[in-house]
Amino acid sequence: MMTKAYAFTNGNVIHGDQHQGLAKNMTILVDEHGRIQQIGKEHDMDIPAHYETIDLAGKYVMPGLINAHVHLFADGKPFTLSASEGMLQFAYNHILNTKFGKSVLIKRMKRNALTALHAGVTTMRSVGEFFYTDVALRDEINANTFVGPNLLVSGFFLSVTGGHGAPYLALVGDSPWEARKNVRINVKHGVDLIKICVTGGVTDAKMVGEAGRLQMTVDEVTAICDEAHKIGLRVAAHVESTEGVRVALKGGVDTIEHGAEMDDEIIDLYKNNPNALNGYTALIPTLQAAYPSASLDTSVTKVSATVKENSRLVYTSMLKSVHQAIEHGITMGVGTDAAMPFVTHYDMWRELDHYMRQAGLSTAQVIEMATRTNANILGVDEFTGTLEVGKNADLIVLEHNPLERIEALSNVNMVMVNGNLIPTPSVTRIPEVDQLLNSVW
Ligand SMILES: [Zn+2]
Incomplete structure (x- = not known):
């Protein structure tokens, strides 16, 4: 399927491999086939004019x-x-x-x-x-x-x-x-x-x-x-x-x-x-x-x-x-x-x-x-699980750094699956369950 192509710029990238840590100010290109095309520094790339640019300054991006x-x-x-x-x-x-x-x-x-x-x-x-x-x-x-x-x-x-x-x-x-x-x-x-x-x-x-x-x-x-x-x-x-x-x-x-x-x-x-x-x-x-x-x-x-x-x-x-x-x-x-x-x-x-x-x-x-x-x-590592060139663009954008606090994962700013962007995700929570679980520890 064809999707829109995107350039995520200025993001703090967590690759998915614990040894790679955090890469700051990175740009990720996602092509029309919903795949990760390039990851690197913006000044080293030519972003095609028809790519939609999404500025991730101050945000964190990691595999879905x-x-x-x-x-x-x-x-x-x-x-x-x-x-x-x-x-x-x-x-x-x-x-x-x-x-x-x-x-x-x-x-x-x-x-x-x-x-x-x-x-x-x-x-x-x-x-x-x-x-x-x-x-x-x-x-x-x-x-x-x-x-x-x-x-x-x-x-x-x-x-x-x-x-x-x-x-x-x-x-x-x-x-x-x-x-x-x-x-x-x-x-x-x-x-x-x-x-x-x-x-x-x-x-x-x-x-x-x-x-x-x-x-x-x-x-x-x-x-x-x-x-x-x-x-x-x-x-x-x-x-x-x-x-x-x-x-x-x-x-x-x-x-x-x-x-x-x-x-x-x-x-x-x-x-x-x-x-x-x-x-x-x-x-x-x-x-x-x-x-x-x-x-x-x-x-x-x-x-x-x-x-x-x-x-x-x-x-x-x-x-x-x-x-x-x-x-x-x-x-x-x-x-x-x-x-x-x-x-x-x-x-x-x-x-x-x-x-x-x-x-x-x-x-x-x-x-x-x-x-x-x-x-x-x-058995799906060929397609997903890390942010790597050639894999499907399955990624999430977070407001805060999950490497500092894992609860950052509860504040998802954007989601992309196979190159399809969900720009403003919304979740209906179950307050009585949340309340109870917050009281457990
Ligand atoms: Zn079960």
């Missing part, structure tokens, strides 16, 4: 954020009603699984994707949605029906009978061949990756300690990975216990979502996993998704005592794995699990802030995780 773990079906408002099984079934059969229901759902997903984009997230990996509505949304964006973020989509989860997300959000399979068939069904519908549930989760655990209960076997995970990898698709695994991580890694998954405390065998498998597409497996923790339910009073979060205790167990184990990943040089990306209660689509900086507070990472390190490292893990 990449969120490696989102769901688009919800916006992060806490669930006020604890949905019973009967209600879920009713909603599924009579609302979601109808033409009208799907069109309402797609509209809501589009709104959430645009909220994220206006908040600086130019690439999102959606890991579990209903009825391939995510595939439809991605196709609309790619056909330029509207300007949206780059979307990587998984369609339905793959799970086992009675497993996490089953039956409403998952295709169910109980053997390696059934699991393979489910991969083929998702592939036929046009997904970009496969999302599997190797263990249970906090939301469906009925007893304390049950959240990470093992559900898939190594044979099932191996079959899924083999089937996906042979056509170049990555496999993302929802895992919330140590034994679950071991099974997922042995089966050859590409990312562990959430994660749990590691032992020596697990550490080695993360770093050198011959069955994973990249030869290693990356960890995508989701700290902010567990922290509010784990740390706030149940009178505020409205969750049961069991959910609170399971959240605490999962959070503690996940944080331990973050420290272990840092200590042992395991590749770690960033995802927020946006859509879960208290996780909105517009404040990815909170997840980065969490790593700084709880794991001692620097602003430069967390910015690299959310841009360059995430692009590598997701």
Whole structure:
């Protein structure tokens, strides 16, 4: 597609690689194909007359954020009603699984994707949605029906009978061949990756300690990975216990979502996993998704005592794995699990802030995780993740320096995705969630 060509002048450039720091007073040219054409000093370039010049004096420009773990079906408002099984079934059969229901759902997903984009997230990996509505949304964006973020989509989860997300959000399979068939069904519908549930989760655990209960076997995970990898698709695994991580890694998954405390065998498998597409497996923790339910009073979060205790167990184990990943040089990306209660689509900086507070990472390190490292893990580094000549112009302009204070990411001045400029981004916030999260630390 052809876009307008732009010259961003006098900007303070953050490249996306933690070792490159800040380059002052730089000019970035973006060509009509939406690609970065040149980065350098203005006096060394000839800016063609038809390029629109945007003066970024005093501002900061960096790669657009990449969120490696989102769901688009919800916006992060806490669930006020604890949905019973009967209600879920009713909603599924009579609302979601109808033409009208799907069109309402797609509209809501589009709104959430645009909220994220206006908040600086130019690439999102959606890991579990209903009825391939995510595939439809991605196709609309790619056909330029509207300007949206780059979307990587998984369609339905793959799970086992009675497993996490089953039956409403998952295709169910109980053997390696059934699991393979489910991969083929998702592939036929046009997904970009496969999302599997190797263990249970906090939301469906009925007893304390049950959240990470093992559900898939190594044979099932191996079959899924083999089937996906042979056509170049990555496999993302929802895992919330140590034994679950071991099974997922042995089966050859590409990312562990959430994660749990590691032992020596697990550490080695993360770093050198011959069955994973990249030869290693990356960890995508989701700290902010567990922290509010784990740390706030149940009178505020409205969750049961069991959910609170399971959240605490999962959070503690996940944080331990973050420290272990840092200590042992395991590749770690960033995802927020946006859509879960208290996780909105517009404040990815909170997840980065969490790593700084709880794991001692620097602003430069967390910015690299959310841009360059995430692009590598997701396999989109050829197109996005850093400000480099030849890559897509996916960038954000900030009022303040995020290397000084990560919260600068909450004040996005402009967004560009594939060369399409959003000059005055606007985000509808959820004040009650913001207030609550501001009170957490
Ligand atoms: Zn999730």
